[in-house]
Amino acid sequence: MKYTDEVKPDFGVPWPKEFRWEKGELKSGLSPLEASDLLETNPARADLLKDLLENQPEGESRDPVGWGWTLDSWRRIFDTWEEDKIIVLFGGNRSTKTTFASRLLVWLLMNVPEAELRSFHVTEDRSIEDTQRLVYESLPLAFRDMQKKRSAKHSLTYSAKNGFTDGKLILPPQEGAKRGSYLRFNNYRQFLQDAQIIEGMTAHCIHLEEECPARLFETLLARVADYHGKIIMTFTTLQGWTDLVNGLLHDAKTVRTRYSEYLGMDLPVEQLSANWEGCRIHYLWSEDNPFFNWEELRKSYDKQTLEVKLARLYGVPKKTYHNRFPKFNPHVNVVKEDEMPWVRDPDANVTRYMICDPAGSKPWVMVWVAVDEDDRWWVYREWPDSTMGPWALPHTNNQGKPVGKLGPGAKPLGMGYQDYADLITEMEDEEEIFERLVDPRFGKATLRTMDGETNMVREMTKVGIFFRPAPALDIDHGLQKINDLLSWDDAEPLTDDNRPSFYVSERCDNVRYAMTEYNGTSREEACKDWPDCLRYGAVTPLVYVGSGELSVAGGGSY
Numbered sequence: 001m002k003y004t005d006e007v008k009p010d011f012g013v014p015w016p017k018e019f020r021w022e023k024g025e026l027k028s029g030l031s032p033l034e035a036s037d038l039l040e041t042n043p044a045r046a047d048l049l050k051d052l053l054e055n056q057p058e059g060e061s062r063d064p065v066g067w068g069w070t071l072d073s074w075r076r077i078f079d080t081w082e083e084d085k086i087i088v089l090f091g092g093n094r095s096t097k098t099t100f101a102s103r104l105l106v107w108l109l110m111n112v113p114e115a116e117l118r119s120f121h122v123t124e125d126r127s128i129e130d131t132q133r134l135v136y137e138s139l140p141l142a143f144r145d146m147q148k149k150r151s152a153k154h155s156l157t158y159s160a161k162n163g164f165t166d167g168k169l170i171l172p173p174q175e176g177a178k179r180g181s182y183l184r185f186n187n188y189r190q191f192l193q194d195a196q197i198i199e200g201m202t203a204h205c206i207h208l209e210e211e212c213p214a215r216l217f218e219t220l221l222a223r224v225a226d227y228h229g230k231i232i233m234t235f236t237t238l239q240g241w242t243d244l245v246n247g248l249l250h251d252a253k254t255v256r257t258r259y260s261e262y263l264g265m266d267l268p269v270e271q272l273s274a275n276w277e278g279c280r281i282h283y284l285w286s287e288d289n290p291f292f293n294w295e296e297l298r299k300s301y302d303k304q305t306l307e308v309k310l311a312r313l314y315g316v317p318k319k320t321y322h323n324r325f326p327k328f329n330p331h332v333n334v335v336k337e338d339e340m341p342w343v344r345d346p347d348a349n350v351t352r353y354m355i356c357d358p359a360g361s362k363p364w365v366m367v368w369v370a371v372d373e374d375d376r377w378w379v380y381r382e383w384p385d386s387t388m389g390p391w392a393l394p395h396t397n398n399q400g401k402p403v404g405k406l407g408p409g410a411k412p413l414g415m416g417y418q419d420y421a422d423l424i425t426e427m428e429d430e431e432e433i434f435e436r437l438v439d440p441r442f443g444k445a446t447l448r449t450m451d452g453e454t455n456m457v458r459e460m461t462k463v464g465i466f467f468r469p470a471p472a473l474d475i476d477h478g479l480q481k482i483n484d485l486l487s488w489d490d491a492e493p494l495t496d497d498n499r500p501s502f503y504v505s506e507r508c509d510n511v512r513y514a515m516t517e518y519n520g521t522s523r524e525e526a527c528k529d530w531p532d533c534l535r536y537g538a539v540t541p542l543v544y545v546g547s548g549e550l551s552v553a554g555g556g557s558y
Contacts, residue, residue, distance in 0.1 A: 002112050002113055002115075003204075003228040004204045004228050005081075005230075006228075008078065008082065009078050009081060009104060009108075009111075010078050011068075011103065012065065012066065012068045012069060013056060013070065014069075014072075014075065015069045015070065016049060018030050018038070018049055019053075019290070021290050026057070028053065061141065062140065063141070064103065064138045064140070065103045065107050068103060068138075069291075071289070071290075072288070073096075073269075073285075074096075076270065076282065077100070077282060083280070085224070085229075085231070085277070086276055086280070087231070087233070087279075088248060088280070089235075089282050090235070090236070090281060090283050090315035090316065090317070091234065091235075091285075092284065092285055092314050092315050094289050094292050094297065095285060095288065096288075097234040097235075097284050097315075098130060098134060098209060100284075101131075101209070101234045102131060102135045102137075103138045104207075104232065105138075105207055106135060106138040106139055108204060109171050110140075110181070112204055113174045113177045113181065114178065114181060115181035115182070115204045116181075116204055117183040117184070117205050117206070117207070118183070118184050118186060118201070118207070119131050119185050119207040119209065120185075120188060121185070121186075121209045123187050123188075124189070126209075127163065127167075127185050127209075128161075130209065131209050135183065136158045136164070143156055143171065153170070153172060154170045154173075155170040156170075167186070168182060168183070168185070169183040169185075170182040170183075188212055188216065191213065198216075198220065201223045202223055202227060203223055203224050203229050204224070204227045204229045205224070205229055205232060206229070206230075206231050207232045208231065208233045209235065211235045211242065211244060211245070213244075214242075214244040217233075217244060236311060236312065237316070245317050247273075248273050248275070248276065249271070249317070251274035251275070252271040252272060253274065254271050255270050256268070257269060260285075262287070262298060263306070263314075263493075264494045265494060267283065267310075268283060269283045269285075283314060283315045283316060285313065285314050286298075297313070298313070305490050305491050306329060306491075307329075307490070310331070323516065324518050324519055324520045325482065325515050325518065325531075326483075327486040327490070328486055328515045329490075332494065332499075333486065333500060333502055335378075335503050335504070336505075340378055340380055341370070341378065348372065349372070349373055349544075350370040350378070351371045351434045351542075351543070352369070352370050352433050353368070353369045353370075353371070353433065353434060353435055354366065354367070354368050354424070354428075354437070355367045355368075355369065355436070355437045355533045355537050356436065356438045356439070357438075357439050357532045357533045357536070358442045359529070362406075362410050362529075363383075363384050363411075363413050364420060365383075365384075365391075365530060365532075365533055366383045366424070367382050367511065367534065367537075368380055369537055371543060371544045374544075375501060376502070376503065377502045377503065377537075377542065379504040379511055379534075380508070381427065381507075382507075382508040382509075382511050383423070384410075384510070386507075386510065388409045389411075390408065390509065390513065391406070391409040391410050391510040391526065391527065391530070392406060392409075392410070392510070392514065392527040393526070394517075409510065417456075417463050418463050420460070420465070421463035421464055424465055425465075436466060436467045436468065437468055437470045437537060438457065438536070439470065439532065439536065441472065444456075457469065470536035470540055471539050473539045475535070477539065479520065479531065481535065481539055482531070482534055485501045485538065486500050486502050487500065510530055511534075513527060514527035514528075514529075515531070
């Protein structure tokens with residue numbers, strides 16, 4: 001028995017940057033002068049390109065897998081094959097993700113003796129129209145032209161109308177093998193009607209085309225264990241952060257980024273999932289496919305929102321469902337530390353604020369915001385931070401709505417007023433804080449002690465930290481004010497004049513998560529403390545105050 005991780009895909013011909021595809025024909029992308037320079041400086045490369053122009057088309061017609069073009073994004077998948085158990089390809093329209101998966105399945109059929117493979121699609125019709133067609137077209141001509149398409153040991157019968165007979169492709173046995181490698185085609189509708197269709201199934205590789213039910217994905221993980229197998233998922237994330245996408249991407253570590261000239265921003269092209277061991281996410285861009293007109297596709301989305309462009313052209317999902325901050329986008333609103341105004345320019349002027357949402361048993365939630373001369377917010381510090389563990393974890397209530405549950409970062413610490421004063425002083429390290437705001441309800445709530453009545457604001461003033469209760473305005477009004485800060489015309493390019501007024505440091509993990517997860521439908525929501533802090537500032541409001549206009553509230557008084 002051969003295991004899947006004992007073989008490493010490395011098929012096809014790397015696409016040369018000197019080529020272009022023009023009106024259905026492959027042509028050299030070099031000008032006569034560039035071609036002449038190449039011939040002089042690298043004659044071996046010039047000879048290779050000449051051979052490819054002459055021989056690759058005929059080779060690909062005989063053997064699409066061995067002689068077909070492969071893109072850089074495909075070869076990145078080859079590079080980490082041994083490390084990955086789950087390979088997720090989020091791709092834009094026409095980004096070659098399904099073509100890659102089909103050719104990979106054929107390569108495995110031919111290189112793993114007695115391979116057992118599965119491919120799932122949404123419905124049987126979609127499987128026939130998409131996956132089965134591409135798998136058939138990827139087979140070497142020797143298999144497609146076999147006179148005897150069926151026998152006791154192989155089955156290659158295919159029609160455009162019905163796909164492979166009985167939804168099975170079985171190659172003739174390799175030398176020394178008892179049976180041939182096979183690929184079985186299924187669909188999600190079958191599973192939803194009868195979950196037993198996968199009972200007892202084992203596989204060297206399972207391909208999931210388009211988004212599959214989360215329950216099926218979790219079940220299939222056990223079906224590849226016997227052969228050290230792989231799961232390949234290929235889909236365009238049109239529904240945003242569904243349960244499956246959330247499980248894959250929540251707290252994912254970005255290991256490779258790339259700058260999009262079209263969108264004017266850095267985007268992830270490779271990530272490692274935090275929730276599934278051995279799960280790597282690749283993003284395939286539509287513009288990287290040289291075999292169609294990218295400019296025409298791009299123009300068709302020019303007036304669409306950023307959310308649509310990200311999903312349709314770059315495979316990047318936008319977390320919008322159930323979310324109170326639909327304009328918040330990590331690729332726009334989350335910035336690296338070196339993008340903070342005072343880091344970019346040490347002479348930049350900002351007004352710094354600190355906002356606090358205290359609690360009884362939980363740690364106090366605190367956020368520091370700098371406002372620049374254009375009244376743009378820069379959330380640059382949070383406490384508790386991720387070094388104490390996440391504040392909230394993904395969770396749904398009994399109505400299926402995402403509400404989160406408290407994580408290790410919300411564990412009670414037993415801190416008193418002096419402890420918080422010492423912590424704040426240490427973290428700020430003599431920063432000039434213009435004003436501190438606190439939850440108006442908690443800040444002014446009467447506390448009875450042996451010495452009489454007091455409140456949180458008075459107690460903190462005693463230890464040298466002065467807070468002002470924020471305006472006690474309607475919650476929805478405060479959330480709308482945050483959305484005002486996030487507002488910009490995302491159907492147009494991001495420019496100095498067309499951009500949001502709210503940014504969060506990449507170090508502020510809890511604020512980032514809350515901005516994508518908070519839906520405001522339940523008091524159970526664990527991440528609500530962070531939007532609460534922000535809305536206290538939004539209704540105050542936080543504004544830039546020029547030097548000398550007002551004094552600083554860094555200690556016990558203005």
